[in-house]
Amino acid sequence: MAKIVVIGGTGLIGSKVVAKLTEHGHEAVAASPNTGVNTLTGEGLAEVLEGASTVVDVSNSPSFAPADVLEFFTTSTRNLIAAERSAGVTHHVALTIVGTDRPQNIPYFAAKVAQEELIRDSGIPYSLVHATQFFEFVGSIADISTEDGTVTLPGALIQPIAAEDVATAVARAAAGAPTGDIEIAGPEAFGMDEFARRALSFRGDPRVVVRDDSAPYYGAQIEERTLIPVEGAQIFGTTLAEWLPLNPPRH
Numbered sequence: 001m002a003k004i005v006v007i008g009g010t011g012l013i014g015s016k017v018v019a020k021l022t023e024h025g026h027e028a029v030a031a032s033p034n035t036g037v038n039t040l041t042g043e044g045l046a047e048v049l050e051g052a053s054t055v056v057d058v059s060n061s062p063s064f065a066p067a068d069v070l071e072f073f074t075t076s077t078r079n080l081i082a083a084e085r086s087a088g089v090t091h092h093v094a095l096t097i098v099g100t101d102r103p104q105n106i107p108y109f110a111a112k113v114a115q116e117e118l119i120r121d122s123g124i125p126y127s128l129v130h131a132t133q134f135f136e137f138v139g140s141i142a143d144i145s146t147e148d149g150t151v152t153l154p155g156a157l158i159q160p161i162a163a164e165d166v167a168t169a170v171a172r173a174a175a176g177a178p179t180g181d182i183e184i185a186g187p188e189a190f191g192m193d194e195f196a197r198r199a200l201s202f203r204g205d206p207r208v209v210v211r212d213d214s215a216p217y218y219g220a221q222i223e224e225r226t227l228i229p230v231e232g233a234q235i236f237g238t239t240l241a242e243w244l245p246l247n248p249p250r251h
Contacts, residue, residue, distance in 0.1 A: 001025060001026060001027050002026050002027065002053050002054060002175075003026075003027045003029065003051050003052045003053060003054075004021055004026050004027065004028050004029070004052065004053070004054045004055070004056060004174050004175075005029045005031050005048055005049055005052045005054070005055050005056070006018050006021075006028060006029065006030055006031060006056045006058065006174075007031050007032070007037070007039055007055065007056065007057045007058065007059045007076075007080065008031075008032055008057065008058040008059030008060065009028075009029070009030025009031050009032055009035070009056075009058075010030050010032045010034050010035065011032070011058065011059070011060065012134075012136065012163055013058045013095060013163055013166055013167050013170065014030060014032070014056075014058045014059075015030065016163065016164060016167030016171075017056060017058060017167045017170050017171045017174070018030045020167060020168060020171040021171050021174060021175065024171075024175060026174075026175060029048060029052075031044070031048045032059070035048075039057075039059060039075075039076035039077075039079050039080050040072065040075055040076050040079070041079075042079045042083070045079060045080065045083040046083055046086065046087070049083050049084060049086075049087035049089060050087060051087075052087060052089055053089065053090055053091065054089065054090070054091040054092075054093065054174050055080065055084055055089050055091070055092050055093065056093040056094075056095075056170060056173075056174045057076075057077070057080060057092070057093065057094045057095070058094075058095045058170060059076065061073065061111070064107075064108060064218070066107035066108075066110075066111075069107065069108055069111040070107070070110065070111040070114060072111070073111045073112060073114060073115040074111070074114050074115065074118065077094075077115045077118045077119065078118060080092075081118065081119070081122045081124065084122075084124055085122075085123075085124070089124060090124070090125060091124070091125055091126070091127070091174070091177075091178050092119055092122065092124045092125070092126045092127075092178075093126070093127045093128075093129065093170065093173050093174045094115065094116070094119055094126070094127075094128055094129070095129050095131060095166070095170055096112050096115065096116055096128050096129065096130050096131070097109060097112055097130060097131065097132075098130045098131060098132045098159075098183050098184075098185065098227060098228065098229050098233075099130075099226045099227045100112050100113050100116060100130065102223075102226050103223075103226075104220060104222055104223070104226050105220045105221075106217070106218055106219070106220040106222070107218075107219065107220070108218060116128055125177075125178035126178055126180070127173040127174075127176075127178050127179045127180065127182065128180065128181045128182070129166075129169055129170050129173050129182055129184060130181060130182065130183045130184070130229075131161055131166050131169070131183075131184050131185070132158060132159045132160055132161050132184070132185040132186065132227065132228065132229060133158050133160045133161070133227065134160060134161060134162070134163050134166060135160050135161065135162050135163070135186070135238075135240060135243045135244075135247065136162075136163050136247070137160075138160075138195060138196060138199040139199070139249050139250070141153070141192070141195075141196060141217075142196045142199070142200060142205075142207065142209075144218070145196070145215065146207060149206070149207055149208065150207065150208050150209075150210055151193075151196055151200070151207050151208065151209040151210065152209075152210050152211075152212050152215045153192045153193040153196055153209065153210075153211065153212070153215055153217070154191075154192055154193065154211070154212065154213045154214070154215050154216075154217060154221070154222065155191035155192065155193055155194075155211045155213055155224070156191065156192050156213070156217065156222045156223065156224050156225075156226065156227060157189045157190070157191060157192075157224055157225055157227065157228045158189065158190060158191075158192050158195060158227045158228065159185040159186055159187075159188065159189040159190075159227075159228045159229060160185075160186050160188075160190070160195060160240065161184060161185055161186035161236055161238070162186065162236070162238040162243050164238065165184070165186070165236035165237075165238055166184065168236070169182075169184045169234060169236070182233075182234060183229045183230060183232070183233035183234065184229070184233060184234045184235075184236060185228070185229040185233050185234075185235055185236070186235070186236055186238060186239070186240075187235055187236065187237055187238075187239055188239060188240065189228055190240075191211065192217065193209050193210070193211040195240070196209050197209040198240060198244075199240070199244060202244045203244070203248070203249055205249075
């Protein structure tokens with residue numbers, strides 16, 4: 001039975017990954033500040049990685065400010081890689097984003113690019129799972145784009161995916177041999193404005209969604225196809241129409 005440590009293992013994706021790996025007979029250990037493991041300070045890393053063959057990193061920065069998110073992903077990844085080398089870990093799996101390899105000026109993406117570079121240069125065999133935006137983010141995307149009751153978003157295409165499907169892909173990567181870079185996505189592409197419009201309409205949200213291709217996404221302008229997967233991506237089946245009834249908004 002392989003010991004697999006899941007950094008960020010108590011969060012949205014991590015908790016699902018731990019459950020899936022455990023269900024398939026692996027010794028999956030959830031590691032997060034809640035369990036005494038802090039990748040930013042290094043606290044608890046040596047202890048939790050003892051005897052582990054694989055590490056899965058699905059952690060996320062608590063702050064999305066550009067300097068904070070860059071500091072989080074570079075510092076935590078350096079600490080994690082150093083601890084993995086000491087523990088003899090042979091597979092590093094990280095969840096990242098579709099579009100990090102394309103021209104864009106999104107600070108969060110820049111931080112993920114820095115994380116990916118550290119992983120590729122580490123010498124530890126790796127799998128980087130590049131996911132599209134999660135269905136679960138639709139509320140926050142609408143909220144940050146709202147002013148005076150109007151949601152303004154670009155028509156840039158996205159191909160969102162359910163968190164459950166993301167966790168399945170990450171768990172499969174962790175249970176298998178290192179594969180390098182893979183992309184995963186949901187089955188349907190929408191304009192970002194249409195994604196928000198469908199979700200808000202279904203939920204009875206009175207906000208009006210307006211398309212403006214000059215509108216920013218997390219502070220940056222994006223091209224039409226920056227956020228959708230390339231040919232050969234793994235496509236998962238959960239549609240937005242299937243997901244919405246099972247996932248009411250959180251208050």
